[in-house]
Amino acid sequence: MAETSLLGNISFLQGSRRFLYAVTPKETSFEKLGDVPDYLNEAVPFFLGAIALEYILAFLTDLPRARLNDAFSSVSAGVFSQLSKIIVLSVELALYIFVYDNFHLVTLPWDSPWTWYICFIGVDFIYYWFHRAAHEINIFWAAHQAHHSSEDYNLTTALRQSVVQNYTSAIFYMPLALAVPPSIFCVHAQFNMLYQFWIHTEIVRSLGPLEYIFNTPSHHRVHHGRNPYCIDKNYGGTFIIWDRIFGTFQAETDEEIAYGLVHPLASWDPIWTQLCHFSHIWKTFWETSGVTNKLFVIFKGPGWTPGSPRLGDPADLPEIEYPIRKYDNSLSLCGTLYALVHFAVAIVAYQLLIARRMGMTQLHVAGVISYFLFTMSSVGALFDNKWYAPYVELFRCLLFLIVDLVLSSQNLDTGVLPTKYIGVIRGIFITSALFWITGSFMSAKKTKTE
Ligand SMILES: [Zn+2]
Numbered sequence: 001m002a003e004t005s006l007l008g009n010i011s012f013l014q015g016s017r018r019f020l021y022a023v024t025p026k027e028t029s030f031e032k033l034g035d036v037p038d039y040l041n042e043a044v045p046f047f048l049g050a051i052a053l054e055y056i057l058a059f060l061t062d063l064p065r066a067r068l069n070d071a072f073s074s075v076s077a078g079v080f081s082q083l084s085k086i087i088v089l090s091v092e093l094a095l096y097i098f099v100y101d102n103f104h105l106v107t108l109p110w111d112s113p114w115t116w117y118i119c120f121i122g123v124d125f126i127y128y129w130f131h132r133a134a135h136e137i138n139i140f141w142a143a144h145q146a147h148h149s150s151e152d153y154n155l156t157t158a159l160r161q162s163v164v165q166n167y168t169s170a171i172f173y174m175p176l177a178l179a180v181p182p183s184i185f186c187v188h189a190q191f192n193m194l195y196q197f198w199i200h201t202e203i204v205r206s207l208g209p210l211e212y213i214f215n216t217p218s219h220h221r222v223h224h225g226r227n228p229y230c231i232d233k234n235y236g237g238t239f240i241i242w243d244r245i246f247g248t249f250q251a252e253t254d255e256e257i258a259y260g261l262v263h264p265l266a267s268w269d270p271i272w273t274q275l276c277h278f279s280h281i282w283k284t285f286w287e288t289s290g291v292t293n294k295l296f297v298i299f300k301g302p303g304w305t306p307g308s309p310r311l312g313d314p315a316d317l318p319e320i321e322y323p324i325r326k327y328d329n330s331l332s333l334c335g336t337l338y339a340l341v342h343f344a345v346a347i348v349a350y351q352l353l354i355a356r357r358m359g360m361t362q363l364h365v366a367g368v369i370s371y372f373l374f375t376m377s378s379v380g381a382l383f384d385n386k387w388y389a390p391y392v393e394l395f396r397c398l399l400f401l402i403v404d405l406v407l408s409s410q411n412l413d414t415g416v417l418p419t420k421y422i423g424v425i426r427g428i429f430i431t432s433a434l435f436w437i438t439g440s441f442m443s444a445k446k447t448k449t450e
Pocket residue numbers: 131135144147148223
């Protein structure tokens with residue numbers, strides 16, 4: 001199998017412009033949907049580079065740095081979200097194509113800059129309302145909260161995406177399908193997401209006059225705050241003008257922002273991160289009496305309780321205690337290194353899976369994805385200092401080695417690991433398994449620090 005370049009074939013300038021939505025209609029208009037590049041996955045090397053750069057800058061400027069457990073949790077969520085699109089395909093796009101093919105009222109020409117600009121504004125306008133609904137309607141919030149579950153705020157937070165939200169956003173974009181070709185919609189849906197990557201940072205403080213028009217790091221920090229003044233504010237994607245028009249704008253103040261959920265998640269389990277609020281709604285639904293109230297539990301705001309306003313009583317929001325305490329379990333140096341190495345192997349495998357998936361059987365893809373889920377959950381349990389984590393990790397390492405042995409005995413390989421470095425990867429798994437067996441590897445301390 002041919003080796004696929006991990007860095008892709010986009011120039012540095014191209015990659016950087018894509019983050020800023022600084023692209024022209026000419027270079028990003030396509031007739032056929034199949035010709036639209038996979039901008040999000042092409043950006044992965046740039047995500048990683050920017051994350052590294054931000055880490056260095058934060059170190060130099062004494063700002064909070066990304067934490068491995070939190071970054072792991074965020075990146076896992078991003079990987080899960082993208083993988084779910086491979087299995088169930090992008091429902092958003094499938095529904096869009098269906099509506100466009102059967103119900104479109106006018107046919108806007110795919111190669112007209114006007115179509116491009118209409119879609120640019122249209123996607124962002126709809127994103128505002130979709131995002132607002134995701135915060136103000138409990139069942140949509142269950143899908144969206146994963147993105148807000150980090151208590152840190154840095155570029156990795158942007159990758160913390162919800163799996164379920166891929167499916168709830170679809171319905172909102174349907175009006176566009178009455179006129180805009182799917183290929184143009186697909187371009188803007190991706191750029192709208194790409195733009196939102198770089199605004200997840202504390203490094204950039206203010207962008208001067210641009211703050212009036214665009215969604216910026218400053219505005220989006222407010223959106224991620226759990227301070228009472230930050231709740232239900234700044235829903236914009238690329239533009240902030242929608243918030244200014246519809247009354248949800250809030251400028252950043254001098255008050256130190258505490259990031260994350262009003263009731264912090266306190267877990268690094270990537271599956272629980274995705275599903276916790278559905279479980280909460282389920283419990284609240286059965287505990288609440290009366291059919292109307294039960295419906296309100298689902299369709300009013302996440303903070304709603306019987307007798308309170310639609311979005312809950314602001315007086316119920318807990319005040320922020322300073323200094324801000326975050327959920328954190330420290331791993332030993334060995335543990336940190338271990339997690340980092342296995343995390344890196346998974347990311348390389350993810351990149352190659354994305355690049356090669358078209359040439360793989362469904363069973364093969366399903367097998368690789370299952371192994372991803374297992375890996376991310378197991379490493380998450382390690383970060384959470386779960387008692388069973390070492391046993392699960394030992395099992396995972398042995399499972400890898402057995403599968404690898406069986407495959408290579410038949411002249412096959414995993415298909416998603418670089419064959420050039422397979423010796424190194426085997427070495428990593430053998431060493432890891434041996435360490436777990438001797439049982440002296442991890443001395444993780446269960447401490448909660450700031
Ligand atoms: Zn949000």
